[in-house]
Amino acid sequence: MNATATTPARTVLISGAGVAGPALAYWLRRHGFVPTVVERAPALREGGYAVDFRGEALDVLDRMGLLERIAEQDTEMGDALLVDGDGRAYATLPSVVFAGELEVLKGDLTRMLYEVTRDGVEYVFGDSVTGLTEDADGVEVTFERGAPRRFDLVVGADGLHSRTRALVFGPEERYVRHLGIHTAVFGLDNYLGLENTGRLYAAPGRAANVFTTRADSGARAAFHFASEGPLEREDRHDRARQQRLIAERFADDGWEIPRLLREMERAADFFFDANAQVEMETWSKGRVVLLGDAGYCAGPTSGRGTSQALIGAYVLAGELAEAGGDHVAAFAAYERELRGYVTEHQAMGREGAERFFGPAPTQEVLDAIAARAAGQARTAPVRLRDYGLRVARAARVA
Ligand SMILES: Cc1cc2nc3c(=O)[nH]c(=O)nc-3n(C[C@H](O)[C@H](O)[C@H](O)COP(=O)(O)OP(=O)(O)OC[C@H]3O[C@@H](n4cnc5c(N)ncnc54)[C@H](O)[C@@H]3O)c2cc1C
Structure with a gap:
């Protein structure tokens, strides 16, 4: 197709x-x-849980005028x-190991991103794409609830279990690589x-922690x-089964x-999922991109x-603008710009998972990880070009 x-x-x-x-909605607008x-x-x-930012992600927040609010x-x-068990x-x-240069609750971040875009962007809650049919000029989209609509391009930003990916590239099993841990x-x-601190307990193949934050x-x-493979499909949606599984794994452990375990059973909010990575040879097909x-x-x-999501959004929107809306050129450039950055982070994700299966870390090991984390915050290989925008960089938080 000649776009x-x-x-x-x-x-x-x-x-x-x-x-x-x-x-992405912010930058596209x-x-x-x-x-x-x-x-x-x-x-x-x-x-939700806390998420942190490092390196260039802070620059993206700054360019959005959000750094101070965040x-x-x-x-x-x-x-x-x-x-230990006693x-x-x-x-x-x-804290540099797990809280980066800046850390917020994920819900706070999502709310702030929504607030800076809601006036100029149409948000449809409580619905989901069910079908995508591409032709020469666009994509016909069907939804679970809303009427079918037509768009020039479709972006799947729907997370680890992306339905967009399943619809366009095939089943999740092909792309999601389980890291052997459930959380x-x-x-x-x-x-x-x-x-503003936490306690961590680690035993072979399992760990637990409690954290408090200023914002919470x-x-x-x-x-x-540790879990051998992805859970059965029914377990992915069954809170009682998930909690029974956890109670069994931690039945002999001390400390708190x-x-x-009792607090978990009565918690109002409960997140449960596999630690996993998504590996794809290409992130786009025709007019659909992930x-x-x-x-x-x-x-x-x-x-x-979180840093990848923010930087990916910035680069994807910028490349679309630079290519004058030519999605073929833009999607290729987006991937070229980000591949190395993502590959490096995926290696870090695998190393982090491997550490989980090793012996409980000593202070020496923790200090070495901290020194590396501080260094890596400044070496991620991604360029943030201006893409023709006059971007305000107000205050880089020290
Ligand atoms: C326990 C845990 C701790 C983490 N800690 C950190 C951390 O400290 N630092 C860090 O950088 N990252 C952390 N992460 C990772 C981080 O949360 C994700 O990488 C980041 O949220 C990715 O953003 P995203 O927008 O791509 O996906 P998500 O944040 O997962 O957003 C996807 C959105 O799509 C929606 N959605 C799903 N399916 C559909 C559908 N069919 N139709 C419409 N919408 C749909 C979902 O409801 C969700 O709102 C952590 C993740 C977990 C699970």
């Missing part, structure tokens, strides 16, 4: 209002495109302590009286455990584990997923 012979793309459907989707965002959840997802929501996380601290985990995250009262008057806890976790998830153990 340059067709009308340049203007209307863009974005599936997913997590991090990548709203960020700045470049004169007309984005629509469809989100499966009935409303914005609040709360910095106001900084969790101000301090170092955390590793404890609750005795035996090492300190420096559950939930909220609870700060009954340990922690202030309660606390958040997580269980991580028995209490945390962004963020949907196309190149690096896994929670990389600590880089």
